[in-house]
Amino acid sequence: LERLREGLARSSGQLSGQITALFTKRRLDEATLQEFEDVLIQADLGVETALRITDRLSEGRFGKEITGSEVRAILADEVEATLRPVAVPLELDLEKKPHVILVVGVNGTGKTTTIGKLAAKLTRGGLKVTLCAGDTFRAAAVEQLKIWGERTGSEVIAKAIGADAAGLAFEAYDAAVANGSDVLIIDTAGRLQNRTELMAELEKIVRVLQRREPDAPHTVLQTLDATTGQNALSQVEIFRNVAGVNGLVMTKLDGTARGGILVAIAAKYRLPVYFIGVGEGIDDLEPFKAREFAMAIAG
Numbered sequence: 001l002e003r004l005r006e007g008l009a010r011s012s013g014q015l016s017g018q019i020t021a022l023f024t025k026r027r028l029d030e031a032t033l034q035e036f037e038d039v040l041i042q043a044d045l046g047v048e049t050a051l052r053i054t055d056r057l058s059e060g061r062f063g064k065e066i067t068g069s070e071v072r073a074i075l076a077d078e079v080e081a082t083l084r085p086v087a088v089p090l091e092l093d094l095e096k097k098p099h100v101i102l103v104v105g106v107n108g109t110g111k112t113t114t115i116g117k118l119a120a121k122l123t124r125g126g127l128k129v130t131l132c133a134g135d136t137f138r139a140a141a142v143e144q145l146k147i148w149g150e151r152t153g154s155e156v157i158a159k160a161i162g163a164d165a166a167g168l169a170f171e172a173y174d175a176a177v178a179n180g181s182d183v184l185i186i187d188t189a190g191r192l193q194n195r196t197e198l199m200a201e202l203e204k205i206v207r208v209l210q211r212r213e214p215d216a217p218h219t220v221l222q223t224l225d226a227t228t229g230q231n232a233l234s235q236v237e238i239f240r241n242v243a244g245v246n247g248l249v250m251t252k253l254d255g256t257a258r259g260g261i262l263v264a265i266a267a268k269y270r271l272p273v274y275f276i277g278v279g280e281g282i283d284d285l286e287p288f289k290a291r292e293f294a295m296a297i298a299g
């Protein structure tokens, strides 16, 4: 939590400073509202949300003096209202044995690390987890996943580089059934360079899994890197279409985070945000909490 606050403080500090500067001894007029709207858009909150917040702000206050802290309180409330519907816990259907989680996202956004942290959480909760090294393009990704497997006591199903990812996922499913796993987490390649290939590969993974379990994958989790700002929005658009994403994790909120983008994504896509990443360590995955996040953003 501290790290989320510190991380977001870098961007929200700026936002907070701008609010203070803007609402010092000024009556709330059209020009101020317009400037405030620009500030919110620059903070990645999105046009729709920025408009809603300025509308809310002007209600009953137009022409009156308003302080920075009043504005921050209203901002926090509005951001929280947008985030609350998406701040839901990840539910596993443990009847499935295994519940299959497919993890997708652009390379470098934190797929492998998030899988490791998630495996740690689940195994600590007494669940048995199998990991599938489905990013068969990058040796480093396979090696990283093996390390996470050792750390969490989870079996890792992997093959040589260049192996067919769908075939591997199929084998991993059978291995997870055989070893009695509650959860199977599948890593994937996130190469955006060739979108047709990416789509074909993800579709094939889903298709082969469904030969064993018609409802698989039960969760399709996309990782988003908070430091990429606006880019995250188009990444959701792509992977939602290509892979049927039904949940998000935003990583690197401890860094030079621009958490505002999560508000824009929540407003636009309404996809559940299950966790946030606040560091590279095993414990640095936290459930997403709307109020805390909103307070951190509003400064």
Ligand code: GDP
Pocket: 105, 106, 107, 108, 109, 110, 111, 112, 113, 114, 141, 144, 190, 223, 251, 252, 253, 254, 255, 276, 277, 278, 279, 280, 284
């Ligand atoms: P992948 O390519 O999507 O599998 O991404 P990785 O899991 O390999 O992560 C890319 C880099 O980001 C690695 O150096 C990770 O340690 C780092 N990383 C992942 N999540 C976080 C996070 O929440 N905070 C920070 N600071 N770094 C992270």
